[in-house]
Amino acid sequence: MAQPLLEVRDLQTHFELEDGVVKAVDGVSLTVPRGRTLAVVGESGCGKSVTARSILRLVERPARIVGGQILLYGDEPSDDPLDLLAAKDKRLREVRWSDIAMVFQEPMASLSLVHTIGNQIVEAIRLHDEIGKVAARERAIEMLGRVGIPDPKRRIDSYPFELSGGMRQRAMIAMALSCRPRLLIADEPTTALDVTTQAQILDLLQDLQQELGMAIMLITHDLGVAAQVADEVAVMYLGEVVEHGPATSVLSAPKHPYSQALVRSVPRLGQRGQARLAAVRGTVPPPYERPSGCRFHPRCDAFMAGKCDLTVPTRVRADDTDVACLLYGEENR
Structure with missing residues (x-):
């Protein structure tokens, strides 16, 4: 079996509340293959989004990662994997965006409302690449064009509230891909979008995946979306993966009663x-x-x-x- 790009082993993320401990992620193990798409599906509250955020250590109090390993493998088979849970903050900041980028469920909650989308994309680029403002802005315009935003030279100076929901999601994808990551984590990227825009976003992700050769971890509750884009599917229930395998098998002949x-x-x-x-x-x-x-x-x-x-x-x-x-x-x- 080919070496995966990302391997999650027995991940445990708990919310330590006054009334007790909520084990939102309780022993999740899964792999993301190189250059392919893994869809993580399940009902709301099963731990999909917390798993995604835990991979980049983006969970905040009262949540706490209490155990497990998250191994990011290098390009060469001989390279030792990096355990993201054990990595120092400086090393983790280098991994974010450049190796693993994330598109969040609601762009308006992730984009700054007082900065233009161009300023935010340029900042992300310059944090990880040693290039000047002019070159970073040119790359940002290029990425906005590649994700299908019309007239990117003008739209780069737009604020998020000036864009439609679909355009904001495209801007988030442009920002996530601006540093050419090896893995894109997309957390419900088509939520609250109309059917036509949803199809456009999914087609865009597939086109960019083929162009850039990146892997995608897609978080969704929509099995139709998973069937459309996924190579593999992991089914989660109450904080654990109950079934994991090829999308064609899991969606056409599921084994677990929940699946x-x-x-x-x-x-x-x-x-x-x-x-x-x-x-x-x-x-x-x-x-x-x-x-x-x-x-x-x-x-x-x-x-x-x-x-x-x-x-x-x-x-x-x-x-x-x-x-x-x-x-x-x-x-x-």
């Missing part, structure tokens, strides 16, 4: 009037009342009393996917 329920809940063309849309049974439990054993067992149609409620499943190989379920693997039976 199966998610896939069944997606509306399909041609089914109008034929059947009711299947919803995932039950609700996500409160953060302080996590079930024992398999965390999904109170909502699972394949629940086995005396097993699923007592035994924590480990991830095992089932065909070409990794799945954490007692239905698979002799050691889990």
